[in-house]
Amino acid sequence: MKRLKANQPTLTLRRLAEETGLALSTINGLTTPRASRVDFKTLNALCEYFDVQPGEILEYLKDNMA
Template sequence: MPIIVNLDVMMAKRKMSLNELSDKVGLTLSNLSILKTGKAKAIRFSTLEAICKVLDCQPADILEYVEEPEN
């Protein structure tokens, strides 16, 4: 998938654990873990907004587009 999730990078920069982010954002650990590992197929804008607010970052700090090579 050409969308890379850099949530773990932003969490490390802010020295925030998954548990702490979960509490502050109001998402379950399992849902945040799915997002963090890049296994999520979608994210709600409200969720992205809450994560950005807590981590004091922009959506582009968390999500990155990388073009896949053509076969």
């Protein structure tokens, strides 16, 4: 996982958006319950940025809306 050094500023949603090239609204949407899907482009950008696999970012939660 990408580590922040002591002299680096805190990772904010805005900074994450800037450094990944993703829209701030996309990053913001993923941090709230209103996100209903994730594009592969978004997942790829986050995995590349943090140097992780998708399973380290995503968690499956059973949908009880059936």
